[in-house]
Amino acid sequence: MNNADRWRWVVWWCVAIPAWGWAAQDNLLDIERHNPTFGSASDTTEPRVQQDRQRSLDNARNEAGRARIVQSEQQNLLAAPEPSSPPSVGNPPAHGALHATDSGDTPVTPVTPVTQQAPDERPLWQLLKANRLGEYDQRIDGLVREFPSWRPSQALIVERARRQRDAEIAAALNGEPGALRKLIARAPDEFGCAHIDRLWKAADLFVRTGYLDDVYALYRTVIPACKPDANRIATLYRAQRELPVEQTAALIDLEASQGRRDADGEAAFERLRYQRAVAALGTTPAADASAARQLAALAPSIRAYRDAPAATLAGWIELAQHHVEEADSWFDAALTFAPGDVDATLGLVQAQIEQRAFDSAMALLAQPSLRDEPRARRARAQIAVAQANAAYGQRRYRDSLQLLDVAASEGMPAADTEALRGWNLYALGQYVQAVAVFRERYERDHDDDSAEGLALATLALNHGAAPERLAAAAGGGLVGSYLDALGAQQLYYRKQFVASRVALRDARVGGADGQRIGRYVPADLNGIDAASVAGGLTWSDHVGAAGQGRLDTIAPALRGEWIHNTTQYELRYRQLFLNAGTTSLDQTVPGSLGRLESLILDGVGNAKESVKRSLENTFNNFRQVATVGGSARAEELQVMVADSIRIGALPRFDWSVSAGATQGAPAGFQPTREASIGQQTSWGMWTTYIGVMPVRDSLLSWRGMTLPAAVGGGKWGAVRRMAGGTQVRWQVAPRWNVNAAVEGQWLTGMNVVGNEGMSADLSGGYDFRVPGFDYFSMGPALHYLSYRRNENFYSWGQGGYYSPQSSLGTGVALQWLSKEGRNWQWQGNLETGWNDTLQRSERCFPLGLTAGLANAIAQLPGSSQSIVDSAAQFTCAGSHDHGPYAHAQLAAVTRLGSRLQLGALVDANVTPGRDRQFAALAFVRYFLAPRAAVFSRDLPHNARDFYLQLDDNHN
Numbered sequence: 010m011n012n013a014d015r016w017r018w019v020v021w022w023c024v025a026i027p028a029w030g031w032a033a034q035d036n037l038l039d040i041e042r043h044n045p046t047f048g049s050a051s052d053t054t055e056p057r058v059q060q061d062r063q064r065s066l067d068n069a070r071n072e073a074g075r076a077r078i079v080q081s082e083q084q085n086l087l088a089a090p091e092p093s094s095p096p097s098v099g100n101p102p103a104h105g106a107l108h109a110t111d112s113g114d115t116p117v118t119p120v121t122p123v124t125q126q127a128p129d130e131r132p133l134w135q136l137l138k139a140n141r142l143g144e145y146d147q148r149i150d151g152l153v154r155e156f157p158s159w160r161p162s163q164a165l166i167v168e169r170a171r172r173q174r175d176a177e178i179a180a181a182l183n184g185e186p187g188a189l190r191k192l193i194a195r196a197p198d199e200f201g202c203a204h205i206d207r208l209w210k211a212a213d214l215f216v217r218t219g220y221l222d223d224v225y226a227l228y229r230t231v232i233p234a235c236k237p238d239a240n241r242i243a244t245l246y247r248a249q250r251e252l253p254v255e256q257t258a259a260l261i262d263l264e265a266s267q268g269r270r271d272a273d274g275e276a277a278f279e280r281l282r283y284q285r286a287v288a289a290l291g292t293t294p295a296a297d298a299s300a301a302r303q304l305a306a307l308a309p310s311i312r313a314y315r316d317a318p319a320a321t322l323a324g325w326i327e328l329a330q331h332h333v334e335e336a337d338s339w340f341d342a343a344l345t346f347a348p349g350d351v352d353a354t355l356g357l358v359q360a361q362i363e364q365r366a367f368d369s370a371m372a373l374l375a376q377p378s379l380r381d382e383p384r385a386r387r388a389r390a391q392i393a394v395a396q397a398n399a400a401y402g403q404r405r406y407r408d409s410l411q412l413l414d415v416a417a418s419e420g421m422p423a424a425d426t427e428a429l430r431g432w433n434l435y436a437l438g439q440y441v442q443a444v445a446v447f448r449e450r451y452e453r454d455h456d457d458d459s460a461e462g463l464a465l466a467t468l469a470l471n472h473g474a475a476p477e478r479l480a481a482a483a484g485g486g487l488v489g490s491y492l493d494a495l496g497a498q499q500l501y502y503r504k505q506f507v508a509s510r511v512a513l514r515d516a517r518v519g520g521a522d523g524q525r526i527g528r529y530v531p532a533d534l535n536g537i538d539a540a541s542v543a544g545g546l547t548w549s550d551h552v553g554a555a556g557q558g559r560l561d562t563i564a565p566a567l568r569g570e571w572i573h574n575t576t577q578y579e580l581r582y583r584q585l586f587l588n589a590g591t592t593s594l595d596q597t598v599p600g601s602l603g604r605l606e607s608l609i610l611d612g613v614g615n616a617k618e619s620v621k622r623s624l625e626n627t628f629n630n631f632r633q634v635a636t637v638g639g640s641a642r643a644e645e646l647q648v649m650v651a652d653s654i655r656i657g658a659l660p661r662f663d664w665s666v667s668a669g670a671t672q673g674a675p676a677g678f679q680p681t682r683e684a685s686i687g688q689q690t691s692w693g694m695w696t697t698y699i700g701v702m703p704v705r706d707s708l709l710s711w712r713g714m715t716l717p718a719a720v721g722g723g724k725w726g727a728v729r730r731m732a733g734g735t736q737v738r739w740q741v742a743p744r745w746n747v748n749a750a751v752e753g754q755w756l757t758g759m760n761v762v763g764n765e766g767m768s769a770d771l772s773g774g775y776d777f778r779v780p781g782f783d784y785f786s787m788g789p790a791l792h793y794l795s796y797r798r799n800e801n802f803y804s805w806g807q808g809g810y811y812s813p814q815s816s817l818g819t820g821v822a823l824q825w826l827s828k829e830g831r832n833w834q835w836q837g838n839l840e841t842g843w844n845d846t847l848q849r850s851e852r853c854f855p856l857g858l859t860a861g862l863a864n865a866i867a868q869l870p871g872s873s874q875s876i877v878d879s880a881a882q883f884t885c886a887g888s889h890d891h892g893p894y895a896h897a898q899l900a901a902v903t904r905l906g907s908r909l910q911l912g913a914l915v916d917a918n919v920t921p922g923r924d925r926q927f928a929a930l931a932f933v934r935y936f937l938a939p940r941a942a943v944f945s946r947d948l949p950h951n952a953r954d955f956y957l958q959l960d961d962n963h964n
């Protein structure tokens with residue numbers, strides 16, 4: 010080797026050794042965002058990845074005279090600088106030629122020993138650089154023919170293969186997903202950590218074509234071990250944007266559990282998880298409980314990152330959760346993180362509105378940045394609507410309408426204020442306008458609010474019309490449902506609870522809001538129509554003379570009730586144990602024997618003493634054998650049916666019919682019957698009735714008595730009262746009512762002279778509206794009672810019942826009833842005043858003497874027909890009584906369980922000229938279905954059938 014060759018090899022090694030040191034490609038990547046630091050949680054900018062600018066191929070291509078680095082999947086080769094003149098032909102060095110390629114750049118012509126048989130390879134490198142692979146292959150074929158012993162260098166072969174592989178990958182990345190999938194399967198390393206940009210491009214193709222599972226598989230090769238950390242974090246950002254939530258979560262969880270990150274990588278990863286949590290929070294319904302839990306977990310991070318958009322989101326969530334103070338705090342924090350932020354300012358405005366701090370809210374809206382903000386106009390309109398609502402609640406209806414006009418001027422759509430406008434018009438009594446507003450909204454939205462308003466306004470416009478009639482005219486739907494609900498409410502306050510329950514059930518059928526419908530009836534009516542069986546015991550004591558006015562009654566009773574829709578069926582059975590005590594017959598006509606003795610003695614002349622002794626013996630014997638009164642036993646059975654009917658467009662008529670009978674000695678079988686019809690209207694109520702019932706004033710008037718056999722026997726009494734009357738109540742003012750009643754009576758009995766009577770009652774009441782009471786009223790009362798004959802005597806032909814020719818009572822009555830629909834209820838009636846009663850004297854025997862009585866008198870020692878005739882004209886003395894009277898009645902029922910009630914009643918009546926009366930009863934009622942509460946229809950109203958007062962209200 011000469012000196013020239015030696016220098017040539019020295020220069021070659023000096024160039025080659027440093028180039029080999031640069032041959033290892035590091036493929037470094039970093040994450041670049043629009044801002045060098047991470048932005049806020051709400052920033053949706055995704056990271057971009059760019060190739061490390063070190064060893065830029067473009068720089069390498071432009072640096073003449075330097076070795077260049079060529080990227081290859083398998084190796085990196087060093088190429089010597091191109092000589093300034095063609096190389097001389099010679100033999101290659103002993104260790105072989107070295108070649109290198111540059112990724113995407115013109116390869117440097119390798120240095121080869123100068124020989125005369127080898128072609129120049131520089132044109133071949135130029136063709137590879139230009140990616141003219143077809144021409145390259147043709148040139149190779151030509152050179153092989155021209156130089157049979159020549160073969161391309163190893164560098165050319167490697168570069169040609171690399172170029173071919175790059176072309177295939179490029180074609181796959183721009184082709185069909187199937188081809189790309191096959192290529193990845195054949196050469197997975199080409200799409201691994203070392204080629205992260207190529208992996209992302211493949212993912213882009215799969216995302217565009219919808220093959221997300223392939224994207225997940227690619228990203229799974231990166232997570233959790235790929236280096237550098239920044240490439241994994243960037244891949245997770247991409248996954249968050251491209252993959253379903255479950256797959257993204259799986260990758261993040263894998264990175265969290267298995268990934269190893271430096272401090273910067275850990276911070277970036279935590280920021281990613283934070284952003285993901287904020288994004289999930291933003292998709293959760295703000296009012297949901299899970300939103301509150303998520304916010305509680307995120308709150309420290311939001312403050313740590315000083316994330317204004319996330320703080321604003323937190324404020325809206327707290328508002329939706331009705332945590333107004335917490336919302337206010339979050340909006341303040343957001344404005345601290347980002348002063349002047351419009352979203353946060355508007356959120357703070359909303360919080361001020363919720364706290365009704367309207368002045369503060371308006372001050373915030375006056376900021377210049379919000380002057381032209383559309384959302385600020387909406388907020389001002391919202392404030393006006395809120396103030397209108399407040400004015401409506403304060404009954405300032407005209408002010409409310411003016412504020413609604415302000416809201417409209419701020420752009421609030423009319424549809425958003427129609428309902429409140431309609432309610433204001435309704436409250437002002439402008440029913441025609443209210444109906445128009447509600448109807449327009451209802452026809453557009455078919456919502457409950459407008460349907461309810463339309464129903465109320467329609468009912469008010471058609472004052473006095475039956476709600477169910479209007480509901481039928483409305484054709485059903487929501488409006489019909491609310492009209493039915495109004496009907497249920499009306500029936501409830503009229504104490505027609507069964508009918509109210511039926512109307513309420515109809516109201517719920519139309520699809521209206523059940524909760525709103527339920528508000529119309531203030532108590533739970535469930536079970537009000539349940540069938541029931543009641544058993545009880547009644548005791549009453551009519552204080553009077555034994556065998557005459559005295560009457561002790563013990564009556565066990567059973568009562569059953571069955572209800573179907575609004576029809577009520579009742580059956581009552583009672584055993585009657587009556588005891589009047591006994592007295593001698595002569596006591597029924599006080600002083601009668603004395604008067605007979607006087608008449609006889611006046612007619613016997615000198616034989617007075619002997620006749621007198623004989624009469625005394627006869628009278629003593631008579632008193633022993635001629636007694637009346639005693640006790641009786643009987644049974645009562647009563648059936649009642651009640652319902653309501655409609656006649657034309659008139660309000661509902663309520664009717665009832667009852668029939669029954671009493672069986673027992675001495676009167677035997679006696680039928681009873683009663684019918685009534687009434688109506689409740691907007692001004693009050695009226696009822697008219699007619700019936701035939703027994704007079705339960707004494708044993709004589711109720712069941713009759715029998716004359717002793719000593720006077721020939723004979724039955725009399727068992728008076729029946731045929732009565733007809735009318736009762737009216739006027740609600741003259743919200744707290745005042747006036748009650749009036751008139752009744753006519755026709756009384757007949759077994760061997761009893763007939764009688765007629767009438768009664769009139771007038772009273773007024775003022776309701777004090779005491780809390781806890783349905784009513785608590787007091788007012789004056791006036792009662793008048795008059796009969797043609799006084800039959801308050803107990804001799805043959807008399808009725809034995811209170812029948813004054815004039816009874817006038819004036820007093821004050823206090824009445825109360827506790828709230829309906831509770832677990833217990835009680836009712837009271839206290840009345841006291843002054844009574845003046847006149848009872849005229851009457852013939853003791855208005856029908857004359859019986860044959861037995863006449864014979865008995867005629868057979869007396871010294872008697873004659875004239876004495877018999879005189880006895881028939883005996884007079885029973887009347888009376889004129891006056892003084893204070895009092896009547897008290899208390900009744901109560903309590904709920905022992907869902908199916909069981911216990912009730913009781915006590916009653917007392919003291920009236921001048923009349924026997925005192927006392928009564929009490931107790932009963933247990935069992936329902937065949939659960940009953941939710943106690944109502945006034947469950948209370949006993951008299952001591953006879955658990956429902957009027959003593960003696961059929963004729964006190």
